Amino acid sequence: SQKIEQNSEALNIQEGKTATLTCNYTNYSPAYLQWYRQDPGRGPVFLLLIRENEKEKRKERLKVTFDTTLKQSLFHITASQPADSATYLCALRDTDKLIFGTGTRLQVFP
Amino acid sequence: EAGVVQSPRYKIIEKKQPVAFWCNPISGHNTLYWYLQNLGQGPELLIRYENEEAVDDSQLPKDRFSAERLKGVDSTLKIQPAELGDSAVYLCASSLGRSPQKLFFGEGSRLTVL
Numbered sequence: 001s002q003k004i005e006q007n008s009e010a011l012n013i014q015e016g017k018t019a020t021l022t023c024n025y026t027n028y029s030p031a032y033l034q035w036y037r038q039d040p041g042r043g044p045v046f047l048l049l050i051r052e053n054e055k056e057k058r059k060e061r062l063k064v065t066f067d068t069t070l071k072q073s074l075f076h077i078t079a080s081q082p083a084d085s086a087t088y089l090c091a092l093r094d095t096d097k098l099i100f101g102t103g104t105r106l107q108v109f110p
Numbered sequence: 111e112a113g114v115v116q117s118p119r120y121k122i123i124e125k126k127q128p129v130a131f132w133c134n135p136i137s138g139h140n141t142l143y144w145y146l147q148n149l150g151q152g153p154e155l156l157i158r159y160e161n162e163e164a165v166d167d168s169q170l171p172k173d174r175f176s177a178e179r180l181k182g183v184d185s186t187l188k189i190q191p192a193e194l195g196d197s198a199v200y201l202c203a204s205s206l207g208r209s210p211q212k213l214f215f216g217e218g219s220r221l222t223v224l
Contacts, residue, residue, distance in 0.1 A: 004152075008150075034212070036213075041217075041218075041220075042217055043114070043201055043203070043215030043216050043217050043218050044153065044201075044213075044215050045215070046212045046213060046214070049211065049212065089152050089153075091152075096158075096165075096166065097155055097158070097166065098155070098213060099155075100145075100152030100154070101152050102150065102152045103151075103152055
């Protein structure tokens with residue numbers, strides 16, 4: 001069966017450290033993968049898109065990697081801040097649909 | 111630029127009652143999506159419109175759910191009758207073009223069915 005897996009347990013890290021979130025998928029061959037941020041009571045907000053032929057994408061303190069062999073994407077936030085605390089969702093394109101993972105809650109402590 | 115607007119933000123109804131949610135996408139976005147998000151889960155697609163045509167409604171429970179996008183702009187999602195299990199957040203999103211390069215979401219409509 002097709003699955004997108006993100007760590008359901010919250011990730012707690014100290015301010016200034018690098019947060020790394022994982023997105024694994026099975027039985028998909030996505031053309032690209034996206035990451036969204038969702039704050040409580042709000043809709044998801046697009047952060048980054050990485051295509052299947054790209055290994056890495058950066059935007060300010062954010063970095064995403066995409067390994068189609070491992071079927072995995074890693075999402076890094078460097079120099080994390082309490083304001084980065086939120087749920088982060090990965091989403092992959094399957095034909096014309098965008099399929100979302102369950103999200104990982106990140107808590108950054110001062 | 112105005113974002114995706116949804117209303118109401120919150121709705122509490124008793125089971126078997128009808129409910130409707132409204133969405134106004136970003137101006138010029140021809141593709142509109144309705145997603146369902148349960149607590150602790152990711153959004154799940156209910157229906158996707160390209161202009162006024164529903165091009166993917168395979169996940170929409172058609173016995174009680176209906177949607178329309180008249181004139182290819184704003185959209186309404188209706189549930190009739192609502193069941194306890196329909197309690198969730200209903201998210202509307204829009205994008206440019208058919209391929210979902212980047213979705214813009216509204217704040218969502220939180221439904222509680224008692």
